[in-house]
Amino acid sequence: MxxxxxxxxxxxxxxxxxxxxxxxxxxxxxxxxxxxxxxxxxxxxxxxxxxxxxxxxxxxxxxxxxxxxxxxxxxxxxxxxxxxxxxxxxxxxxxxxxxxxxxxxxxxxxxxxxxxxxxxxxxxxxxxxxxxxxxxxxxxxxxxxxxxxxxxxxxxxxxxxxxxxxxxxxxxxxxxxxxxxxxxxxxxxxALVQVKTDTKPIKGLSGIKIEGTATLIWGEKVLGSDSGEILFTDYGLSGPPIFQLSAKMPFKNDLTIALDFMSEYSLRQVYEVLEGRKKALSGLTMEGFFNGLLNKRLGNLIARAAGIEKLSFKVSELDRDMLWSLARLIKEYKINVTGLNGFKNxxxxxxxxxxxxxxxxxxxxxxxxxxxxxxxxxxxxxxxxxxxxxxxxxxxxxxxxxxxxx
Ligand SMILES: Cc1cc2nc3c(=O)[nH]c(=O)nc-3n(C[C@H](O)[C@H](O)[C@H](O)COP(=O)(O)OP(=O)(O)OC[C@H]3O[C@@H](n4cnc5c(N)ncnc54)[C@H](O)[C@@H]3O)c2cc1C
The missing domain is CATH 3.50.50.60 (FAD/NAD(P)-binding domain)
Incomplete structure (x- = not known):
């Protein structure tokens, strides 16, 4: 035979x-x-x-x-x-x-x-x-x-x-x-591939690596979550947690990835960290507010997403609502998925x-x-x-x- x-x-x-x-x-x-x-x-x-x-x-x-x-x-x-x-x-x-x-x-x-x-x-x-x-x-x-x-x-x-x-x-x-x-x-x-996303929320971040948690959301439903090194690219996101989540993405539209940049801390704790920094760094502008906490380019993007357009904005003028907005964005930065990278990769x-x-x-x-x-x-x-x-x-x-x- x-x-x-x-x-x-x-x-x-x-x-x-x-x-x-x-x-x-x-x-x-x-x-x-x-x-x-x-x-x-x-x-x-x-x-x-x-x-x-x-x-x-x-x-x-x-x-x-x-x-x-x-x-x-x-x-x-x-x-x-x-x-x-x-x-x-x-x-x-x-x-x-x-x-x-x-x-x-x-x-x-x-x-x-x-x-x-x-x-x-x-x-x-x-x-x-x-x-x-x-x-x-x-x-x-x-x-x-x-x-x-x-x-x-x-x-x-x-x-x-x-x-x-x-x-x-x-x-x-x-x-x-x-x-x-x-x-x-x-x-x-x-599948098990880099993810293409809306590029506006990640503009200027290409090449940055951060430790964080990525959560995949389909409509209202959470499909999965994974932590580790996340890489920003010019077309979207890469890194082990993104690869892992990509296994659940094929054949689905309306997918969002929510990034948590301080996953060891609760939302309230992040708010309290920011509140403390406001006091300690009151002589600075937003240019220096995230220094030592988040990657600088990421910090700038989060400030802008919270409606703080100018980096010359004084830290001492951050009000409670602004601090909560920043804390929420650090805990849940949402990026729409537009597709997956090709079979080649x-x-x-x-x-x-x-x-x-x-x-x-x-x-x-x-x-x-x-x-x-x-x-x-x-x-x-x-x-x-x-x-x-x-x-x-x-x-x-x-x-x-x-x-x-x-
Ligand atoms: C970069 C990379 C890293 C990976 N890392 C991991 C990992 O660490 N752990 C894990 O579990 N999985 C990993 N995978 C996935 C895993 O390698 C595959 O799922 C697995 O190898 C599939 O085995 P297979 O035998 O079905 O197919 P393949 O390994 O793809 O083998 C198919 C074979 O058939 C041959 N072939 C195809 N068509 C024809 C034809 N018409 N005539 C003759 N021969 C043909 C091909 O040349 C190939 O040698 C990885 C994949 C890649 C690409």
Missing amino acids: TVLIIGGGASGLMAAITAKKLAPDTRVVIAERLDRVGKKILATGNGRCNFSNLNANTANYHGKVPSFVNNALKEFTVADTVNFFNEIGVFPREEHDGRLYPYSLQASAVLDALRQKCDMLGVETLTGKNVKEITVKKGALKAVFEGGERMSADRVILAAGGCASPSLGSDGSGFEILKKLGHTVTQLSP AQVTAGGALTDQFSQYTMQSKFIENLYCCGEIFDIHGDCGGYNLQWAWSSGYLAGKNAVQQ
């Missing part, structure tokens, strides 16, 4: 290892369009590879039917992932919020270990093989490569990823292959293969016998923090296992 895996990314490598481990006599072949497998793994976690998260559960995943991940996460759990990586030499290191990395903090260690395991098991790897189409005739599957070459397989696992970061291999061609086979691909959007794809058309127990297509999918190609994307790779490992395991056992 031959199992052909299209795509040598995280999920494809896991599917190959699982299939070959469970059925050593099976020919397992990975066809990868780039000149090497696992290029994206090298870029993950800023080159450190945040390969899983101890807290992974359905709530960390998004898509039309997030519960599609349930069975995969149960069959190949985070603990199984840690064991698997330990077995192939990758000792885990836990960082904040349950994030797991290789102890050496090198993404290359994860890829090397996966490649070595593939080699040891006898998985065949064909690089520079761009699959354009899968044909099905009388139940027999054939992959058609660019240039016309064909390869027959008893089982095909499509692990071609989404559209995010195409320079690392996933250019959306997997979606085209699925559509030709009659599968539905839901609307696509970049995105870490994952929101949307993908409609999960209703696949079995969550086997990852097999309900339309095409012997066709399986795994990883980001599905209409599933996770939060930032190791959840996307966990999905790649868990779904890859299920696809590899069922391709040889069904």
Whole structure:
């Protein structure tokens, strides 16, 4: 029997290892369009590879039917992932919020270990093989490569990823292959990406980094909140909390981000801090009022947003209402979201293969016998923090296992 895996990314490598481990006599072949497998793994976690998260559960995943991940996460759990990586030499290191990395903090260690395991098991790897189409005739599957070459397989696992970061291999061609086979691909959007906003409220702040909390509001509803370093850019916002919130943004309009620049303090406490500064700094103008409290450019912008147009305005003339306005703006500075940055810079794809058309127990297509999918190609994307790779490992395991056992 031959199992052909299209795509040598995280999920494809896991599917190959699982299939070959469970059925050593099976020919397992990975066809990868780039000149090497696992290029994206090298870029993950800023080159450190945040390969899983101890807290992974359905709530960390998004898509039309997030519960599609349930069975995969149960069959190949985070603990199984840690064991698997330990077995192939990758000792885990836990960082904040349950994030797991290789102890050496090198993404290359994860890829090397996966490649070595593939080699040891006898998985065949064909690089520079761009699959354009899968044909099905009388139940027999054939992959058609660019240039016309064909390869027959008893089982095909499509692990071609989404559209995010195409320079690392996933250019959306997997979606085209699925559509030709009659599968539905839901609307696509970049996710885990920088956010475009109304630029007026952030004018002049480009390049500034602040520690704060960002809260995502959709109409009246709070969708999530995250703290850390927030970066202002000329088009909007970036930084880990923004990436995290961007996972919840695809396909929604009317989104606002509220920034809290002093999240350890309540509104009243911020007011009291400002009141104290008014007394202490009464000889200054607004030019110096925020000095040592907020970034200067941010302070100036907040003063203007509170209606204090001139920086020559005397601190001694700040009245109670003005102090409350400033305090409110420091605690809740609202910026309208206008969009997301493109796939070029995105870490994952929101949307993908409609999960209703696949079995969550086997990852097999309900339309095409012997066709399986795994990883980001599905209409599933996770939060930032190791959840996307966990999905790649868990779904890859299920696809590899069922391709040889069904
Ligand atoms: C910069 C960056 C940082 C990230 N950091 C993290 C992180 O720290 N933690 C985390 O959990 N997630 C992270 N992610 C997300 C995570 O890497 C992906 O969700 C995961 O790699 C998806 O695995 P996959 O196997 O489904 O797809 P991919 O890893 O995209 O692999 C798909 C493979 O298929 C190949 N391919 C595509 N089309 C074809 C074709 N037609 N024929 C042949 N081959 C094809 C591609 O070249 C590629 O090698 C990051 C993503 C990026 C871009």
